[in-house]
Amino acid sequence: MPAAGLPSGGVSRTLYVLPTGHLASLLENPPPSTFLFMSSAGATLPPAIKMRPSDVVASFLLLLASIAAAHGALQAGFYKGKCDSHDVEALIQSVVRSQFRRDPTLAPALMRMQFHDCFVRVRNIVINAETPASRPPFIPPGSACFGNLVLFSLLTIYGCMSGLPQGCDASILLDGNSSEKTAGPNQSVRGYGFIDQVKTVLESLCPGVVSCADIIVAATRDVIAMVGGPKYAVQMGRRDGRISRSGDVNLPGPSISVAQASVVFRGKGLMTSDMVVLLGGHTIGVTHCSFVTGRIYNFQGSGSADPTMDPALVSQLQSRCPQNAAVDATVNLDQNPRSANVVDNSFYQQIARKRGILQIDQSLALHRTTRQTVALLANGTGFPAQFGAAMVKLGNIQVLTGRQGEIRESCRSVN
Numbered sequence: 001m002p003a004a005g006l007p008s009g010g011v012s013r014t015l016y017v018l019p020t021g022h023l024a025s026l027l028e029n030p031p032p033s034t035f036l037f038m039s040s041a042g043a044t045l046p047p048a049i050k051m052r053p054s055d056v057v058a059s060f061l062l063l064l065a066s067i068a069a070a071h072g073a074l075q076a077g078f079y080k081g082k083c084d085s086h087d088v089e090a091l092i093q094s095v096v097r098s099q100f101r102r103d104p105t106l107a108p109a110l111m112r113m114q115f116h117d118c119f120v121r122v123r124n125i126v127i128n129a130e131t132p133a134s135r136p137p138f139i140p141p142g143s144a145c146f147g148n149l150v151l152f153s154l155l156t157i158y159g160c161m162s163g164l165p166q167g168c169d170a171s172i173l174l175d176g177n178s179s180e181k182t183a184g185p186n187q188s189v190r191g192y193g194f195i196d197q198v199k200t201v202l203e204s205l206c207p208g209v210v211s212c213a214d215i216i217v218a219a220t221r222d223v224i225a226m227v228g229g230p231k232y233a234v235q236m237g238r239r240d241g242r243i244s245r246s247g248d249v250n251l252p253g254p255s256i257s258v259a260q261a262s263v264v265f266r267g268k269g270l271m272t273s274d275m276v277v278l279l280g281g282h283t284i285g286v287t288h289c290s291f292v293t294g295r296i297y298n299f300q301g302s303g304s305a306d307p308t309m310d311p312a313l314v315s316q317l318q319s320r321c322p323q324n325a326a327v328d329a330t331v332n333l334d335q336n337p338r339s340a341n342v343v344d345n346s347f348y349q350q351i352a353r354k355r356g357i358l359q360i361d362q363s364l365a366l367h368r369t370t371r372q373t374v375a376l377l378a379n380g381t382g383f384p385a386q387f388g389a390a391m392v393k394l395g396n397i398q399v400l401t402g403r404q405g406e407i408r409e410s411c412r413s414v415n
C-alpha cells in the first residue's frame, strides 16, 4: 500500500511498505516495474520513479502475482510431469525399500531426522506461554518468513532474504564446520548417506528438480509405513534452505517438562495434542544410556532412581547402562520387546505403566494436560491415523516454496 513520498537525493520517491517476508522474494525476483520498496524494518531498494495511480494499481497487481509465485504452495502430485515420465515419489520409495531391507533402523533414523530438520530457530517465533494449549499460535502456513514478522530485526530481514532455516528446508543435511548437523542434539542423527543415495538417483534422471527437503519428508513417510505405521499422503513442493548454523538448533532435551515442551511445540505452530502424538515417534528406535542414567542412579540429586519409573525397569536399565561405563550403550525407547520396532500405540501403553525411558516420555503420562490423551491413545485405535496427520503437520512447518530457497544439486552443500 502507498505510504508516503520521501525526498531522497533531490528525487521524490513513492514509498511502499511491505512485510519483510515479501522482501526476500522481491529481491530475488523483482517485479517488472521498479519502484521503491521499503520493508517494515527499513531496508530499501533503489531506484524509485513517480507513478500515476493506474500504474500503481497495475504494479500492485503484478506485485501480488510475484508474491504468490514466490511463495507457491505445497501440492499433492507436485512432481507429476516434472521429471520426464518418472514417478518421483515411486522412485524415492524404491530406494527406501531397498535400503530398509539392508538396515531396518532406517525407520527411526529418518523419523528423527525429519523432526530435527523442522525444529530450528524456535526461539525466533513469539511464544505466548499464556496461550491455551488447545489453541495453536498464529503462524501462517507456507511461509518461512511470516512467522518472524513480529520480530523485526536485521537478522530477520537477512534470514528471509537468504532462506535462513526455520522449518523443513533440509538445512540439517548441509555439511560445514558449524552447520546444524554438528550441534549436540544432531550428532546422533543418522541417515545422511541414504538421502545422498536418493538424491543421486533423482539428479541422474532429472537434475535440479526434486528438493532435499521433499526427499526427507517422502522417504520418512514411506519408511514409517514399512514398520507398521500409517500410510499417509504428503504434499510436495518444498525448497531447500541455504543456511545451516549449529547455533540455530534449539531442540528440547529429554528432561524438558511437559509445560516447557508444549511452549516449544507451540512455537512451531503445533498444539500440545500434536506434541503428545508426535512423541509417539518414540514407539521405535533407541536412546543412548547417557540420556537415561540420570533417571536410574541419581534422579535430580536424590541419590536414587526416578520414583515415576517402574522399579523392575530401573533394575533392567541399571544392568544395561552401568554407571561410568566406557561405552554409551543403547536401549529401546519402546520397552515392549515385541513392538520396539513397530509404529503402534504400545509406547503409550508402556508409559501408562511407568515404563517410559526418557523423562519427557514418562511425564506425558503423568501431566494433567496430557495424561488423558495418553490414556486414549494407549487404549484406543486412533494412534495410526493421528500420527500420520501429525507427521504431515510436522513436515509442513515453515517450508520454503515457489521461488524461495533453491533446489540443491547435492543435499550436503548449497548450489
Ligand code: HEM
Binding pocket: 107, 108, 109, 111, 112, 115, 188, 189, 190, 252, 253, 254, 255, 256, 261, 278, 279, 281, 282, 284, 285, 286, 287, 288, 289, 291, 333, 358, 360
Ligand atoms: C520433546 C521432544 C523430544 C525430545 C526431548 C526427544 C528426545 C530424544 C532423545 C534424547 C533421543 C535419543 C537420542 C540418542 O540417544 O541418540 C531420541 C530419539 C528418537 N526420537 Fe525423539 N525427542 C523428541 C521428539 C521426537 C519427535 C517429535 C519424534 C518424531 C516425530 C522423535 C523421534 C525419535 C526417534 C525415532 C528416535 C530414535 C532414533 C534412533 O533410533 O536413531 N522424537 N529423541
